[in-house]
Amino acid sequence: MVVVEDESIFNYETKIRAVWAVKGSRPFILTTGSHIHTVWFGSLSEDGTQLFRQYPNADSDSFLDYLNHLRRKYPKMILFLDKATYHRKEKRVIVYLKKHRKTIRVRWFPTGFPEANPIEECWRQGKDTVLGSTLPQSLEDLKRQTTKYYRTNRFKLDLYKYLCH
Template sequence: MLSAKKKSRIRRVLGNLPPRSVVLVEDETDLLLFPPLRAMWSPRGVPARVLLTGWNARRTVFGCMNLATGHRVFQLRYRQRADDFQAFLHQLHRQYRGWQVTLLLDSDSSHTALSSQAVAAELGIQLLWLPKRAPELNPMDTLWGQGKDAICANKQYASIDEQAAQFIDHLAGLTDAEALKTSGIRSKHFWLRKAMVKRFCRPA
């Protein structure tokens, strides 16, 4: 019931945004040097092999997508803390200067920190919280999975930075239309579809 009320509130907010508004959906994902394992082909009777170096490393990719256009912004960080999220907010402010930005995101502590909310308010970015424990409502979560399947699965790179660069290049290399389709935003079942139709301006 609480989730349904939050979804209704989000739709109302998006339906009453002022002119020159842009709605972005934001999320982060961790990349590990140890690859995620996926189903893969191998000769009959021969187990598939995934070679590992024996040591691991981590990077965090911050990303967002414009729900109207599919335009994406990414930033690579060493971790996911409040100051890292705030650095991403500054990047979004530079990218969408002159637009009223509303950011849909989850309630991670890096997002809800008072310092993060203060930076968002200073930059004129409205934070709109998604219901808790509902990753299926965030199209970026689907996009992360597609990128990991294409770039990270079953292969360990020479360095975590090489892997992260290829991961971001892959997702940034999608056309806007491909990103909207891959993430599920173009689906007739997308939960914000009605709220978005003929509502938002489209920055170049």
């Protein structure tokens, strides 16, 4: 089973696409000014199934927990990863991947080429839908909205089209 994985940070901020304003005036934009966020880990497989999980941070602890969820869903896989530091340089992750090398075969996306990963399209769509020119009432509201979005949407993306880009 071919599986692609990635993470994305959803900041508790507005994402402005376009705004109407009187010519010569400055638009009024609501913003929190904070750096609080939620992080999503996501995967798509060649059979069309997907797995999304929310974490407080993008780090090796979250990644190792997510790998355990992936292994339960896909007992044997070829896993495509980007070269994030906690994917390839964190000792506990290296040990984990070596321990499970018979069931998880890792392949790396090229450096600086996120367009090869179809999950990037899932993040783009989610951010446009959930954060597009709106400011959630709170971080908890942002978490609820993103949870609803990633639990109810099915992404019908052709993995091989992206991988052979």
